[in-house]
Amino acid sequence: PIEAWYMDDSDEDQRxxxxxxxxxxxxxxxxxxxxxxxxxxxxDAYERGDxxxxxxxxxxxxxxxxxxxxxxxxxxxxxxxxxGFYQEHLHTDEEIxxxxxxxxxxxxxxxxxxxxxxxxxxxxxxxxxxxxxHRFTLDTGNSITALRLFVGVPVWTPHNRPAEHxxxxxxxxASLGGxx
Ligand code: KMT
Ligand code: NI
Numbered sequence: 054p055i056e057a058w059y060m061d062d063s064d065e066d067q068r069x070x071x072x073x074x075x076x077x078x079x080x081x082x083x084x085x086x087x088x089x090x091x092x093x094x095x096x097d098a099y100e101r102g103d104x105x106x107x108x109x110x111x112x113x114x115x116x117x118x119x120x121x122x123x124x125x126x127x128x129x130x131x132x133x134x135x136x137g138f139y140q141e142h143l144h145t146d147e148e149i150x151x152x153x154x155x156x157x158x159x160x161x162x163x164x165x166x167x168x169x170x171x172x173x174x175x176x177x178x179x180x181x182x183x184x185x186x187h188r189f190t191l192d193t194g195n196s197i198t199a200l201r202l203f204v205g206v207p208v209w210t211p212h213n214r215p216a217e218h219x220x221x222x223x224x225x226x227a228s229l230g231g232x233x
Pocket of ligand 2: 144148187
């Protein structure tokens with residue numbers, strides 16, 4: 054349920070796929086090198102307590118969980134939030150999302166300033182590392198329900214680019230070591 058590719062730079066509707074022609078996939082190893090983690094889990098197992106999800110939560114210390122649904126009906130200040138999610142930003146913690154219904158695009162910047170578009174559907178668990186520039190948009194399906202996980206008390210604050218002064222940024226770049 055997870056596919057990633059390098060984006061074109063057209064200004065068309067953000068909810069379109071924006072693939073290059075021909076499509077240029079971003080391999081799992083390249084995502085890994087950026088500190089992004091992805092798992093394809095069995096979403097059917099979620100309601101009855103998925104042991105695979107439980108194991109990941111335990112190892113990574115994800116003690117907090119809530120649920121977000123992004124539709125005009127379910128999300129207060131929908132239009133404003135949609136705009137905010139698509140502003141390039143970073144966080145001082147990981148952003149962890151597990152898709153239960155629907156789908157959406159998480160875009161991350163690579164080291165050459167290219168956008169990598171990660172398509173997350175039902176069953177996709179994604180960890181975006183602290184300090185990486187990223188953004189989110191719905192796709193043309195226009196709906197997603199996701200679990201938000203966190204270590205401890207959640208901090209959702211986005212730091213819009215430029216955020217070079219935020220310590221998480223230099224920490225992130227340092228964590229990439231030889232790649233920069
Ligand atoms: C975020 O922080 O970008 C969001 O919570 C929106 C995506 S969650 C499906
Ligand atoms: Ni974010």
